[in-house]
Each structure stands twice: as structure tokens, then as C-alpha cells.
Amino acid sequence: MNEKKKLIEVIAFNGRSRSVGSTIPISLFFYFHHEHPWIKEVKSISKQSPDTVTIRGQTNELDKFSIKIHLNTLSQQPVVRTLTDVFRLDTIHRDILTKLTSNPPKQPFFILADQTLKDSEPNTFFIQITLRQPVADEAFSFDIIYQSESSDREREQDLTGLYFNDELVRLQKQFDQRFETIFQLKTKQNMDETKINFARSTLSNLIGGISYFTGQSLVAKPGQKTPDQYFTTSLYTAVPSRSFFPRGFLWDEGFHNLLIARWNQNITIDILKHWFDMLNDNGWIPREIILGDEARARVPSEFIIQHTNNANPPTFFLTIDYLLKTNQANHLFTLPFIQRLEKWYQWYNRTQVGPTPFTFRWRGRNASSIYELNPKTLTSGLDDYPRASHPTDSERHLDLRCWMTLASSIIGKLYSILNNEKTNQYLAYAQLLSNNDLLDQLHWSDEYEMYADYGLHTDYVQLERVPIPKKSPSQQYQQTHIIRQVTKDSDVNFKYVKHFGYVSLFPLMTRVLNPHSNKLDKILNDLKNSTLLWTPYGLRSLARSSSLYGMRNTEHDPPYWRGAIWINMNYMVLSALQHYAKISGPYSDKAQDIYKQLRTNLLKNMLRVYEKTGHVWEQYDDKTGNGKGSHPFTGWSSLIVLIMSELYDE
Structure with a gap:
């Protein structure tokens, strides 16, 4: 930590009790934990300090620091209890219950057994603040102030009370000015203060969710039953949802940084470096980074172990593409960084290759599954989006091919900055993958008039309830x-997969299509077809005409990517539409018209739902436009800020 700077973080708590008859005591608990001993001094409430508890500590990562709990409301005479001890993080909520005591009728509530700082090198500090007789409608508040003490300079005043309020107002004005400088929403048509405040809040929540994790992942190779503990590492990353998905997701993070890079490219550079520190010797990065017991506590067991043969969409190439187009972060693009990016790319090119040249296949589908209507492709990021009904090694996945086209182009452009001999190798391969005739041979269905996956498939599948064979004749x-x-x-044979949806749009979204291609014209027409993807709220993920539209995948799994509206995919479509609207071609006017209508629909609906619920959502219902899934979800749904500002390539 820079010794000339001091880190200050304040949590302000404000509450108001409401009486419903008899007065019920209210207790609030906070704890501060580190896996190693860190507490050096505790100063509890006393005559000398009647309103402040101070804890001083030190760790290798944070150096010296203090935490102050400052009570702003003394009229209600709260009972304050503190405790220091040694706890394990995974059992802390259970073990703290053993430290509670009561003394009825004098104290008819449970409180911490107050104790002084122990000699056993404690790693946890608890504080309990109890209002014995809350007064109805009377406010009470306190501040928790974290402050680095690694500098020799003393703060003249704690960041609390009116001083804190004044600083907050100053920083809010500074934020608003910077926000307008970058996104210029006030220059946009029909953009009022309500919409701008929505955009500010959305960006703030994305930035506020950037987190720092430390620990080990659980990793397994193909066929390995007991996972290994991956090396201890740290990750600096944004998260899709602080409350529901508080961890790093590989394909989400590329989308997150399309917005983060506009706000502060240095943060994006830090995030990129941390993620590429996750590369193993083979060039693989886990699709979810779940570090340590605390992170694992929020993850369903089936998703904790990361498998080294499973990929995820390499969306960091979107982020790097933006940085290249805007001539930002060229100091990042050194030979060592490009070589690490190339190693990651080559892992895809080696492990996710398809059955024939210039084809690719996501690994990880379960060909023996009997419970899934269509075996999921979690590695694609699109989870239950319909693929070939019978997974085989002969599948060809359109979206992965388009990701690899983008990736090949970016690697070539990066090497060209250094005048490296590998430049032409990658640019030539990208040109091959971009060849529309070759793309059509592998993924265009003349029968269905759409781009599609290819594999062993039938639409004649359904979920049925059937008897389970009895284990014994005596089973009642x-x-x-x-x-x-x-x-x-x-009907089960090799064919194109007739499920029109987001996957079918990837040649458009990644701008692979020639602007003069009649296939582009067909896709643009299909976009406006309400029996396919068009809704008043945005583009749905799967066509209404699909046999799996809105269908559950198992008895317990509701549809996920089978109709709902996802903002990241709508962003990619809008970005592509603006691209085709700006370049010369017979369909530029059509692309522009669709762009305007789709952008208007998305903005109108997301703002409506935000005003109604106070949240940005994971996905939106294609029939009602209402929010669905987890919330608040200010991960890739925060791309609505770029849609509002119309910042795609600049």
C-alpha cells in the first residue's frame, strides 16, 4: 500500500423502529474475520469514549488499520457487547450461538458474553448493538469506519457525521460530472433525469460489485473422481450479482468490462491481468472462479468443481477488441501478455475443435442423460439453449465457431502492433473462418433458411412420467x-438443428456476415418477426415457433435460455446492427430502422421494470417484459448504460 495514502471506508447504518404494541428489543450483529490472527487492540465503550468502539489490527495484505464503530444515537442507551475469539469461517454462524447468554428478567434477551482481548491470538471480532426499548418512529444510527493506518499522517477528523455527509455530496457531484463527460446522456434524444439516474445507479452497482477474492478452486481432470485443490491465488473481478452470484464468471467478465473500461480502463487492465493469472500450464482458465470456503458456501454443489476440459465463451476478446479500436491500453499489449492470451486461445483451438476442419464443438454435454429434454451445454454459457438432441463428437456448434473467428482476428491484430511474424498466421486464419461461403457450407440450412448447429437430432422428444422399477417385490x-x-x-439422424434463436444470430452479432450477403437480409427480416424473436421488450432467446420454446428441461429445471430476454445478447445484436447501418451495403437502412426500434423497446421496458421494482434483473419475460431470475443483477444487464449512450465501438 502506498504509504502516502490512507484508505477510508465507511458503512453508515440508519434505522427507525416501529411500535406494534409491546416493545421488543432489537439486536444487530457485525463481525470481522481473517483466517490469521490480526487483532492488536480493542477499546470498548467507556467514560473516556462513550460513543466509540475501536479495534486496531494488522495483516500482511492490509498492513496496519483501525475499525471504529461510532454510535450516533445515545438517547436510547444501546447495550454494546464485544467479543474476540478464534473462529473458523465455515462454522462461525453456528459457533457464535455458544457465546450468547441471558439474565432474565433484568435482561430478557440474549447478548454476547462480554470479554476482554484474549491472549490466544484471536482472528475474529464480534460486536452486538442492542436497543432494549426502541422508541417508535425515533431514528437511531451508527457508523462503521475502516481506516488504513499504514501512513504516519494522522487524519484530522473521522469520516463520519456531517463531515461524511458533506464529502458524500461532493463526491456525488464529481461522479455525476464524470458520468456525463463519458456517456453524454444529456445529449441523447428523449433522455430525462429519471433515465439518467437509472443509468448512474446501474453503473454504480456494477463498479460497486468489483471484488477481491483469495483462496483455492476445486479442479478435476477428465475421469478424476476426487478434485484437487488448485493453487492459492487471488482474483480481482466484477460479479454478476453481489447477493446471488458473488464470484467470478469467465464469460460474464468480458461483458462487464465493456462498460468498466469506459469508466476506468486501469480497473479493466487490473482485472484482465488477474484473470490471466488463472491460466494453468495447458492454457485453461476455469469458467467459474470459486475461491475458498466462503465463496463455495453460495454455490450449488454440482457447480463447485471446475473441469479442465470445459470451456466458456472467450468474451475477453470483446473487451480487448474495444481497447484496440479506441487505441487504449496499448501499454498492456506487451509480448508476454499477448503470449498468455495466445496460450488461452490455443487451448480452445486444441481442445474444443470439431469433427471436420474449421468446425468447433463445446465439450461437457452429457450424452447418457435420461432426465434432460435436451442435454445442457453449460460450457457455452447458454445452458439449456437447444442443441442437437443426442450429443455426439460429430456436433458442430455455430456460436463457438464465431467466437473463434473473433479471437483469431484479435490475436492477429495484437501481434501486428509488435510487427511480430505471427501476425499473418492469425489474420489469415481469421479470414478463412470469416469466409461466408465456408460458413454457409458448414452451418447454413437451405431447408430452414437459417444458420444453425449440426448434429444427431430429432424434435420428437418429450418428458414423460414413468414408473421406476421396484427394487423388490415387497416394495409397497x-x-x-x-x-x-x-x-x-x-427421425433421429444427422441434420441441422431447427431451433432459431440467439445461436442463429452469431454470424450477425460477431459481424462475420458480408454486408452484401442475402443471408444478412434474411436475418434482419427474421429479427422483426414476432413469431420468432421480436417482442415489445427486446429479442427473446428462442423463437416462439421452436418446439422447445418455454419448455422445462427437467422436472426441476424451468426454462432459462428458452424464450427469456437477455441484455448481453441484445447488446451484441444492437452493436452489430449499428455496424451494418454505418457501412455501405444494400441493407444499411433496414439495419438502422431495426436498431432504433430494438433500442427503444429495451430502454422503455428496463426503465419501467426498474421504476416498478427498484432492480435491474438477470433476464426479462418475453410475454410481459417483467424481470425474471436473480436480482439485483447489475452484471451484463448493466450494458443497458452503453445501449443508452450508444457506445459500441467508441
């Missing part, structure tokens, strides 16, 4: 379960 009750049944075996 007949159990049942829901499994997939193929209703027309003769």
Missing part, C-alpha cells in the same frame, strides 16, 4: 420419475 408403493422419451426413433 410404486415410485415414478420424469425422463426423456424419443417418440419417433426413425
